Amino acid sequence: MKRLNDFEKYLSQKGLKITREREKIVQLFLKSDKHLNVEELYHKVKKIDPQIGYSTVYRTLRLLVKANLAAERHFGDRETRFEPIRKNEHHDHLICIKCGRIIEFENKKIEELQEEVAKRNDFEVVRHRLELYGYCSRCKR
Amino acid sequence: MKRLNDFEKYLSQKGLKITREREKIVQLFLKSDKHLNVEELYHKVKKIDPQIGYSTVYRTLRLLVKANLAAERHFGDRETRFEPIRKNEHHDHLICIKCGRIIEFENKKIEELQEEVAKRNDFEVVRHRLELYGYCSRCKR
């Protein structure tokens, strides 16, 4: 769990504390390796340690975002989802509007074209978001 | 105002009513030609006709979406924005994270590449979203 160490390092640096709750939450979050929302992670955590409260899960996720170990995503429009950040990796998403499955992909060519568009508009891109919504292999017939 | 006629046609077809409120709201919405949220449109409307309530603005926007005359967008993450749909036109967005300016663009090549990615994943794309966040010409130095 390299990333868990990164998190603990971050905490120490900031004078924050390593607690039982944070350990468990972060472990589960990193392991699950999906795009979870607070609710979902909260339920996973509850199963392992029923003491832990919703706000702790929430605050830990926010902390992960600050530490640059998690990214905040807004797919469905209303709900906030989080995903672990693996170093040097950027990807976009295919989202099934029937079953909710999320498939990740990466395409250098598209990114280059984006840069081109930006340049043409005298715009400096900091980050981007590309999502394709439709039906996955299982849901289209 | 071709689109206003389209809206009224839609209303008649569905047995819905053309009201003073709807006329004004839709006119302002189409004219403003920006990416407004309910709040913003509501304020514009208020200036012209202070009687009109927030829910009427809200419901009229929903109606426009149903009529396929407006598209719902979620940029900032939490707020819902609406933009008029011009026929046969698809575009994506450059969003300035400093001043909030939104610039539209269109790029066929990118769309083709998206289809390619989808095919490779046995995925059928229904719609997509591409947003580039960064600094616009005025905000970067």
Add this chain to the structure above:
DNA sequence: CTACGTGCAAAGGCTTTGCGTGGGA
């Protein structure tokens, strides 16, 4: 005349925070 539309206020749904208590360092 009837069903749809309107404004108001309140209910929802999720995110965020204040507070008193508990626990790392």
Add this chain to the structure above:
DNA sequence: TCCCACGCAAAGCCTTTGCACGTAG
């Protein structure tokens, strides 16, 4: 010991809806 962190409950923020009254057709 001293802050930081925790759980709980409540506050915020938008979005959405129920209701009683008004009005287009």
